Amino acid sequence: MTTLPRRIVVVGGSAAGATAAGALRRLGHAGPLTLVGAEPYAPYSRPALSKGVLTGADDIGLIGLAALAPDVEQRAGSAAVALDHDRREVLLDDRERIGYDGLVVATGARAATLADIGSADPGAIETVLRDLDDARALAARLTTRPRVLVVGGGVLGTEVASACVGAGCEVTVVGRDAPLLPQLGPHLAELVVAAAVRRGVRFAHHEGGVRLRGSGPATTVDLADGRRFEADLVITAIGCRPNVEWLEGSGLLPARHLGGLRVDDRCRVAPGVVAAGDVAAFPGRDGHRRTPLWTSAIEQAGTAAAALLRADTAPLVPRPYFWTEQFGLALKACGALPVAGPPAVVDGDPDDGGALLRWPGTTAVSVNRRIPVAKLRALALALAS
Numbered sequence: 001m002t003t004l005p006r007r008i009v010v011v012g013g014s015a016a017g018a019t020a021a022g023a024l025r026r027l028g029h030a031g032p033l034t035l036v037g038a039e040p041y042a043p044y045s046r047p048a049l050s051k052g053v054l055t056g057a058d059d060i061g062l063i064g065l066a067a068l069a070p071d072v073e074q075r076a077g078s079a080a081v082a083l084d085h086d087r088r089e090v091l092l093d094d095r096e097r098i099g100y101d102g103l104v105v106a107t108g109a110r111a112a113t114l115a116d117i118g119s120a121d122p123g124a125i126e127t128v129l130r131d132l133d134d135a136r137a138l139a140a141r142l143t144t145r146p147r148v149l150v151v152g153g154g155v156l157g158t159e160v161a162s163a164c165v166g167a168g169c170e171v172t173v174v175g176r177d178a179p180l181l182p183q184l185g186p187h188l189a190e191l192v193v194a195a196a197v198r199r200g201v202r203f204a205h206h207e208g209g210v211r212l213r214g215s216g217p218a219t220t221v222d223l224a225d226g227r228r229f230e231a232d233l234v235i236t237a238i239g240c241r242p243n244v245e246w247l248e249g250s251g252l253l254p255a256r257h258l259g260g261l262r263v264d265d266r267c268r269v270a271p272g273v274v275a276a277g278d279v280a281a282f283p284g285r286d287g288h289r290r291t292p293l294w295t296s297a298i299e300q301a302g303t304a305a306a307a308l309l310r311a312d313t314a315p316l317v318p319r320p321y322f323w324t325e326q327f328g329l330a331l332k333a334c335g336a337l338p339v340a341g342p343p344a345v346v347d348g349d350p351d352d353g354g355a356l357l358r359w360p361g362t363t364a365v366s367v368n369r370r371i372p373v374a375k376l377r378a379l380a381l382a383l384a385s
Contacts, residue, residue: 005102005272005308006031009090011080012106012243013037015046016277016297016304018065020104023305025069033072034098036090038079038107041132042067047294049135050156051325054142054163080107083250085270102272102308105247105261106301109240109278109292114151114212116241123215126151126236129160138235142167146232149221151210153179153203155324157237158192162326164235165199172229174204174221185338188331188365191350195327204229240292242279260290265315267304274308276300282318295321321373334373334380335363346379 008024010017013035021035037043043065052058068074075092082091089097111128114120129138138160142148148164150157153175164171173179173196180189193203208224212234221229242260247253252269254262260281267274267282277297281288296318303316323332339359346364348355354368356379364380 005029005100007100008033008102008104008308009098009100010035010104010106011090012104012108012277012279013039013041013043013074013076014106014108014277014297015043015065015294016108016279016301017104017106018043018068019298019301020106020274020276020305021068021072022066023302024104024309025072027306027309029309034075035068035072036075036078036080036092036098038077039131040077042074042076044132045294046131049132050129050159050163053132053135054129054139054160055166056139080246083247083252085250085252085273088272100272103274104301104304104308105269105273105275105279106277106297107243107246107279109242109260109290111236112239112241113236114210114238119210120212121214124212124219124234125214125216126212126234128236129156130240141233142169145169147230148172148233148235149174149219149229149231150235150237151175151212151221152237152239153177153205154237154239155180155183157235158196159324159326160235160237161196161201162199165196165201165327169233171200172202172204172231174206174210174223174229176206176210178205179203181338183338185340187342188333188339191367192324192327192329192331195329199327201327240278242281242290244279259288262288263300263304266307266313267300267316268307272308274304276304282316291318293322295319319377321377328368330368331365332371332373332376333363333365334377335359336361337363339363339365 010021045063048058048063079093080090081093089099111130145168148169148171150161150173161171161173179193206223211222213220219234261275262281263275269275278292281290306313321334343357343359346356350367357365362380
């Protein structure tokens with residue numbers, strides 16, 4: 001039987017929050033619906049920040065998400081600072097309280113920094129890329145062509161490095177792991193790294209820790225093995241931390257919540273409360289884990305909205321999809337990552353214009369090939385049959 005809460009509040013002006021709000025209306029919720037977002041902007045595409053905004057390929061004014069229905073109250077620039085779950089109220093930073101019958105938590109995550117983990121000297125400056133203001137500031141900084149050091153060899157780190165190289169900067173990337181290996185696997189990682197090296201990027205892999213030293217613009221990064229790198233601009237891309245502090249004392253957080261807000265396979269947290277996106281730890285074979293990907297946020301948001309309205313909502317079965325654009329390569333992947341071993345080439349040549357690749361199991365990847373996601377996903381599913 002369908003149960004429709006009278007008033008629903010969505011906290012988080014992210015892709016997950018906006019998607020959930022849109023889904024709630026489509027699924028039949030006709031009551032009051034409020035979207036609260038800490039940023040002073042309407043919801044926008046966060047992946048575009050590193051893929052297009054920094055390179056100038058995407059105009060900042062064109063990365064906004066589809067507009068919500070006019071009867072959705074949007075509270076941009078209002079941050080939630082506390083939750084009284086017993087009284088069902090969200091407390092905002094201006095001390096206003098908003099009551100709810102149903103709540104969607106979509107407060108996302110923030111960039112982790114070296115200072116967070118005690119690996120930066122007081123006064124040492126590190127730059128991050130997480131939101132629109134970060135992207136604007138970094139794009140302006142790159143026009144001066146600084147020497148750039150990126151700390152973190154994951155996907156965001158290499159995408160940022162690609163944008164910096166495109167801006168004419170000298171770029172070094174340092175990471176605890178071999179670049180992109182944990183995220184993509186050896187074959188795809190080597191493909192991207194080779195393209196980066198051809199464009200002049202230097203990589204330094206370190207087994208131990210890293211230390212950011214200096215004050216103001218005079219910055220160095222020391223590796224545990226004694227190597228030292230100087231830079232005019234240090235960009236940290238070492239992951240993200242879920243924005244759950246505002247839920248302290250609500251009774252919704254586990255004792256240790258660095259892994260995010262735990263949800264079930266329908267994105268439910270508690271009666272009348274669901275969560276989606278970078279803040280949500282979804283159950284899987286390895287326990288509850290956050291999956292800070294755009295497609296995960298969209299999938300979870302749709303499921304969360306349905307679960308808030310319907311007791312018989314089907315569990316979410318994630319359909320992994322990933323894409324990146326960097327160093328002249330456009331990669332799309334449907335299926336599990338990282339992938340091990342060499343692929344079978346379905347079509348084309350990855351070293352000459354692009355190819356379709358497949359790995360045993362359920363993973364298909366396009367390299368510089370225009371292919372609809374549905375077709376790529378069908379290829380991945382065909383491998384499992």
